[in-house]
Amino acid sequence: MAARNSSHGTVSRDQWATRIAALDESPSAPRPRKAPITVERIVEVALRLVEVDGFEALTMRRIATTLQTGPASLYAHVRNKADLDDLLIGELCARVALPTPDPDHWQTQVIDVYGQLRDQFLRYHGISHAALAASPNNLDTFRINEGVFAILLAGGVPAQPAAWAIDAAYLYVSAYSLEVSLRQKPGEDVDGRTLDRDEAIERLQMLPARRFPNMTSHARELTAGEGHERFDFTLGLLFQGITPTTS
Amino acid sequence: MAARNSSHGTVSRDQWATRIAALDESPSAPRPRKAPITVERIVEVALRLVEVDGFEALTMRRIATTLQTGPASLYAHVRNKADLDDLLIGELCARVALPTPDPDHWQTQVIDVYGQLRDQFLRYHGISHAALAASPNNLDTFRINEGVFAILLAGGVPAQPAAWAIDAAYLYVSAYSLEVSLRQKPGEDVDGRTLDRDEAIERLQMLPARRFPNMTSHARELTAGEGHERFDFTLGLLFQGITPTTS
């Protein structure tokens, strides 16, 4: 009611600002108009934000401001935040390369696939939280399950144990990645691993030895496992138990 | 500035209301004064709220209003919401009964312990979310680990595989409980399990058979598992792989 802007060539101040902002876009972009907001760009920006600040800091507002818009604009392309989370873990699952089944090396193939998934989860801090919250209805999750299923069947594993082991493995990979992500939170980077381990041993041995005799005496075993040794160990247990030909 | 209440014996309206409310407390309580707010009461109320409405609906404000107070009053007894979550899963872990190790039945003993933990998690919808978010620094978690460790060592399992299997088992139990909780969300109660299974089979077979040949042909195996059959299967894999005496 106060000040319309329909008189001759003048534009509103906001429009002027957006035109200026549109000047220094990417000069080689075929669309100098604005910046079309698509689901792919949302996922891309969201993953970049998660990679930098972690999944806990991923909010619709941050995605929107990174895209130079308001939060309401995202809901035209994404139903929920949960829906966006599904898309994120879908993208991560889609990056996992599935090998052609080799009956002689099915076990290492399976561990390699889940290692890829774990690395994707660990690259984006805390995103496995979304992997656990979202029931695996995602098509990309199905793709991984299908690939592992093929490897297992090629290896001679019966269908029933294979199906259950696949389910358990996905759960374990997600939970393991989440635990590692949360444990790395106070730590600076990948360094200081043995230092953290010494401190963990110290804390364990600080426990009352009467109530915790085994944990205090076996603190070394409890904190052992360089790198992803524990990960490989557990997956080995899971898939060695369904081996058709006993090693 | 508007209406003080320091004149003679009159009390404020709020004070009067609290006095009236204090009348119909528990008549046999030794403290007719007010209602002392302790950590135990907070945990008790929080668990009751989670049992009714699920963990997602557990907020500090709801706990406070249930205790007839404001949200700020809780922070005198609890550092964070995360701290409260730790207390909750600590209470749940404390309820698990640990048997005296029997070398002849160590495997069933271990599965029984984790079955108790799973049932506690499933009784409170979505609380395993907190179990995964909180790194197992809790003393009650240590207690379970200590108990299982004792069972495993009594069974003749070497310390290193025992420690790693304990870690993996706790992770799996939490993730499994969380998945079951989230899957039960739309369902009414425990009923309708086979109906859900038929629907799951139908959806699986709706997938494009060219890209998902194994999942479509083995939909029955993928959806199989009455009750906690999958749970027992996975824990069996985990602990059968570290058995000293091959069955």
Added chain:
DNA sequence: AGTCATAACGAACACTGTTCGTATTACGAA
């Protein structure tokens, strides 16, 4: 009876996901 540390509290802050109604845009038809 008086003092004082502590607990309880009301109100607010910064922030979240989400929705409503409007304003703007792009594109095909006259």
Added chain:
DNA sequence: TTCGTAATACGAACAGTGTTCGTTATGACT
């Protein structure tokens, strides 16, 4: 070219969340 229309983008707001600040009331000890 001009216009109308369907779809999109967006500002502002709503109902919540966890958490903190400054104040008030309490209960025990001297």
